[in-house]
Amino acid sequence: xxxxxxxxxxxxxxxxxxxxxxxxxxxxxxxxxxxxxxxxxxxxxxxxxxxxxxxxxxxxxxxxxxxxxxxxxxxxxxxxxxxxxxxxxxxxxxxxxxxxxxxxxxxxxxxxxxxxxxxxxxxxxxxxxxxxxxxxxxxxxxxxxxxxxxxxxxxxxxxxxxxxxxxxxxxxxxxxxxx
Numbered sequence: 455x456x457x458x459x460x461x462x463x464x465x466x467x468x469x470x471x472x473x474x475x476x477x478x479x480x481x482x483x484x485x486x487x488x489x490x491x492x493x494x495x496x497x498x499x500x501x502x503x504x505x506x507x508x509x510x511x512x513x514x515x516x517x518x519x520x521x522x523x524x525x526x527x528x529x530x531x532x533x534x535x536x537x538x539x540x541x542x543x544x545x546x547x548x549x550x551x552x553x554x555x556x557x558x559x560x561x562x563x564x565x566x567x568x569x570x571x572x573x574x575x576x577x578x579x580x581x582x583x584x585x586x587x588x589x590x591x592x593x594x595x596x597x598x599x600x601x602x603x604x605x606x607x608x609x610x611x612x613x614x615x616x617x618x619x620x621x622x623x624x625x626x627x628x629x630x631x632x633x
Contacts, residue, residue: 489550499632
């Protein structure tokens, strides 16, 4: 590992995201095939086109970005970096916890907001923990991936202000793998 990768790994350890228990057990256990397939699919560079939607479903604006995803722990932890207008706008770390049988995605955006999302193997959905909203109440995010192909996929980001009783689509993304 490079010094930068060592620093990232140390940061993940300090944050409690990686537990070095596998070292004591002779190495990591294999992941379920579906979990490994999903992690592997993310690795690479992606062009991202995002439509930001209003409460009535109308397109408010369209943005573009570039996502770069690479393993920082081989075959285990994917680091995702989103760059828009030549500035990093978010960093995320995705991994599968075999003991909990869940995916975890931990993301920090340019405002310093931390999001922790989880999802199961049976469908490609990641849902955040509810967190306080600046205007009162809570906010929960849900990401649903569909039309997953080797070089593209679609993602919907939904929001709920009532703990998941009602959801509205906040954005639609199309991700296309860069050559």
